Amino acid sequence: MNLNELQFSRRQGLDVPIANQFYKRVDKRLKARADDVVWTAQHQGQTVAALRLRPLPTGDHLLTGVLVDPEFRTRGIAKRLLAEASIDFSRRYLYLFCEPQLAPLYNTAGFVQVQKIDMPDHLVGRWQAYQRKTPELIAMCYL
Numbered sequence: 827m828n829l830n831e832l833q834f835s836r837r838q839g840l841d842v843p844i845a846n847q848f849y850k851r852v853d854k855r856l857k858a859r860a861d862d863v864v865w866t867a868q869h870q871g872q873t874v875a876a877l878r879l880r881p882l883p884t885g886d887h888l889l890t891g892v893l894v895d896p897e898f899r900t901r902g903i904a905k906r907l908l909a910e911a912s913i914d915f916s917r918r919y920l921y922l923f924c925e926p927q928l929a930p931l932y933n934t935a936g937f938v939q940v941q942k943i944d945m946p947d948h949l950v951g952r953w954q955a956y957q958r959k960t961p962e963l964i965a966m967c968y969l
Contacts, residue, residue: 827869829902834910837864848873849891856891863887865911867903874898875907879914882921884946887914889922889968908935912968920968921949923956929964937966 837845845864849856858864858878867875875898878891894903912935921940924932929939942950945965957963 827898827901829906831869832874832903832906833868834907835866835868836911836914837866838862844873845876845878848876848895849893852895853893856893858891863914865907865914867907867910869898875903877907877911879911879920882946883948884919886919886921886946888949888952889920892922904931905935908932912936921945922966923953923963924966925960926962926964929966932966935968937968940965940967 835841839860842858842860842862842864845858845866848866849858858876859880861881863879863881865877865879866873873895875894876891877889877893879887880890882888892904892908894907922932922937942953942965944967945953949965953963953965
């Protein structure tokens with residue numbers, strides 16, 4: 827498969843169930859909400875990757891649910907999906923929480939690691955709650 831064969835789509839509102847069908851098929855724990863902005867990548871009509879941009883009270887976003895179908899991993903799809911979606915977060919702050927082994931992927935997409943002092947207060951609480959389950963989780967911000 828060639829990355830040029832992929833179609834990228836921004837989905838919101840009534841289009842969110844398309845992403846949720848993908849999440850249900852690949853990782854049942856993930857689900858997009860109606861107020862999320864969702865980006866998907868399709869190959870021959872099948873959704874093979876998705877990500878969600880969850881709005882924050884500050885007008886910024888939290889990037890969640892970046893997922894590529896296991897059959898399509900290690901082909902650069904996540905990086906390309908992040909690049910396509912960057913039009914939605916290029917003018918505001920976008921945060922994410924990830925495991926350390928994923929930091930290089932996000933670094934190449936323009937994210938840098940941030941400390942608690944660099945995040946809005948409401949996001950610090952969420953990050954600390956996630957860290958209770960996954961202590962090595964790091965916070966990153968798109969610059």
